[in-house]
Amino acid sequence: MARRDRLGRRVGRNWWREYNVDLLHSATVTWQSDCEAATLGYATEIAEYRRDNPMPTLRDFLLRNKGMNREPDGQ
Numbered sequence: 086m087a088r089r090d091r092l093g094r095r096v097g098r099n100w101w102r103e104y105n106v107d108l109l110h111s112a113t114v115t116w117q118s119d120c121e122a123a124t125l126g127y128a129t130e131i132a133e134y135r136r137d138n139p140m141p142t143l144r145d146f147l148l149r150n151k152g153m154n155r156e157p158d159g160q
Contacts, residue, residue: 100156101150101153104150104153104156105143105146105147105150106143108146108147108150109141109142109143111155112146113140116140116141118140119138120134120135120138125132151154
């Protein structure tokens with residue numbers, strides 16, 4: 086049985102949302118690792134790193150990938 090929302094519409098898998106959230110997660114983990122490697126954990130160093138290397142945002146990924154009409158792996 087398919088899941089339904091409160092209006093009775095069928096709710097399915099949203100590959101585009103999953104794809105963008107996965108990209109964001111990977112980019113955030115990489116950014117945090119790079120930040121940790123470049124700073125000693127002091128708040129001022131982290132603030133400077135953040136200023137020079139902004140943290141990735143979901144908005145950036147959504148805008149960059151808008152208009153995709155199929156999954157990247159061809160499915």
